[in-house]
Amino acid sequence: MSLQITYGNPKHEMEADALVVFVTEAGLSEENAQAAGGLHPQLDAAVRQLRERGLYHGKPEELYTLPTVGLLPTPFVVCVGLAAEPDADGLRSAAAAVARGVRSLKARHIRLLLPEWLLTGGAGCEPQAAAQAMSEGLILGLHSREAIRREGKEADALESAAFVPQSGQEALGLAAAWEAGLRRGTIFADGVCYARELTNRPGNLLTPEQLAEEAEQLAAELELECEVLDEWSAAEQGMGGLLGVGQGSAHPPRMIVLHYQGAPDDKTVWGWVGKGITFDTGGISLKKAAGMEEMISDMGGAAAVLGAMRIVGKLRPAINIVAVVPTAENMPSDRALKPGDVITTMSGRTVEVVNTDAEGRLVLADGLTTAIQRGATQLVDVATLTGAVMVALGDVATGAVSNHPGLMETVRQAGERSGEPIWELPSYPVYRRQLDSDAADMKNVGGRLAGTITGGLFIGTFAEELPWVHLDIGGTAWLSKGRGWEGKGATGAMTRTLAELASPSR
Known part of the structure; x- marks a missing residue:
């Protein structure tokens, strides 16, 4: 149009x-x-x-x-x-x-x-x-x-x-502003539609390999640098979180990395990390059958990151970004990760897997480490991480956990400009202690209470004290009924917020 x-x-x-x-x-x-x-x-x-x-x-x-x-x-x-x-x-x-x-x-x-x-x-x-x-x-x-x-x-x-x-002619003085706004709005909306279409795609048509191919096509179209690590390369680099989640599926996992360098002399590098679970059965900790078809949306964070990179590739702002998508399919099988298993992540930290349905944080752990190793100096991860966030915020606002008030405020303001409200949750040290484990450095679930917060703090452990914001879109990435400019199904939540971070509107 x-x-x-x-x-x-x-x-x-x-x-x-x-x-x-x-x-x-x-x-x-x-x-x-x-x-x-x-x-x-x-x-x-x-x-x-x-x-x-x-x-x-x-x-x-x-x-x-x-x-x-x-x-x-x-x-x-x-x-x-x-x-x-x-x-x-x-x-x-x-x-x-x-x-x-x-x-x-x-x-x-x-x-x-x-x-x-x-x-x-x-x-x-x-x-x-x-x-x-x-x-x-x-x-x-x-x-x-x-x-x-x-x-x-x-x-x-x-x-x-x-x-x-x-x-009529009296409005000619505003022509440039309106033309610029219409162009920018079209590019932003195109990125969201792209993210929605990826998220809405059935799981049999979007495996980790196919998502990697999609990222490669996007990179080729927009002249971005792209690297895709297969299961063997991931093993060489010690990505135990990604490999552990993906080992139960016939479709092997991938680690996708896109590089955009718009300011070569700037040492600041954004690290955007999007959860890319192309389908989530829960693994051995199997989900209930009712509503499981909506788990095609468990790669909504990956879609938001790729959609935002589509916008960045067209606007070409003066900024540096490393976009990382750890993608896997979480399936039960004789090879699948089991409750009680202990895995070693790319960072060297060991994790006791208490619940295999808390898999997103495991792949994101390796995703953050990948971003840091490739030069990221500040991090934002986007993930359909918890159902608990819906209990607190419904499907209206995205939950956030952060270790850096300044970065958190920057992200919140970007969401406000985009019409995507973000609400920060507390990150008191006592919540982190819920993740203490007798069998490993930490466990992947901290219990029922404060599940969104402890899930976010698990990921934050792998930020290595760099400025970091976690965005939980478990409630906002998918709607059972359309509203306003968000249709039924995938919403593309946080695509425009990320793009606002890269290219703030005036």
Whole structure:
């Protein structure tokens, strides 16, 4: 789908499948309000009558579609409610509502009419940020899981969307900001859609080897350096966590490393590590059958890292990144890791495996060590690590554990700009003591209490005291019901947050 901002008299450029106008509750209450954008007096009157009858109020994200019955060249006008002074989240949500509305109309070409108060951004939202938010909301709101069917996939209905300032030529001064925002928003949304599609892919079509091939293709497309360590190379480097988790599967594990160097003279190197369990049965500590099909999402952290690298590869910011994806399939078999086994990780630390379903932290341990050995100076790991995080935060916020307040605040602010809320959990030393083991340096589970925190602190042990943030997307990576710009299934959570870290918006 192409996005653009165009100029001219919107009344003379209405040959589209739908025109979108933005309204506010306060605006609709005004006498003689141009409720349908002033496109036609009869349409304005129709919307005012809807309000008087209590059928439409113009509340944020509230939609109403009016057939134009020949009054305009376009067949429909879609009214979308907005807050009087919308922030980026409000604009992103409104654009996602537009996506839902025009999808139901099977519209291929739409025009979104921007009143002056919206064109300039809104409260605390500059024009470029407004354009980025709206393009993200529109593209992500349209995206849905691609089903594998005999008849193939239907082409997305919407082909183009033009943002048209209602002030016409007077808005030319904002053209550069809007064009930059639309471009950036399109790139960000593309990275999220890529992450969603990877996460939604069935486990039989995305094994560790296939995920490694996907990363190699991504690297080739974006001119990134890529290395893939197979099971023999992993054994040579002592990756006992990765190999232990993967040993029960017929599909061997892989350690994927992508390198991006945008600032050769800068000694700061981000280490992004994404959990890549392509399917998680729980291993010998087998999960319940009900809902296990959703465990294709256990590589949501890997997808977020790869999606963010897709964005970085297109924007080319002045930053250095080592992106690491430890990927394995956690299966029960006669070769599988057993509760009570002791493994030696790449760092040399030994781990008593209390529960084989706490496997993500084992592969991430080797992932952090890999990132550090390749020069990372500050670390962020992203993982569908625990179900416990949903008990605390539901599917709304991502849980975080960190050893560095400054880095934690930087990551939190990036999430806030992206509309992806992050909530830091405490990391008191007493929680770490829950991981003490009689059989090894540590055990991989600290008990039922504070499971998200102890899981995060297990990973943090392997940060070797470098600045580190752990992001638990166990609740936010997958939705059983769509909302806003996040569809049912994979959400691509933390893709845009990571990209914001690499290329902060202004």
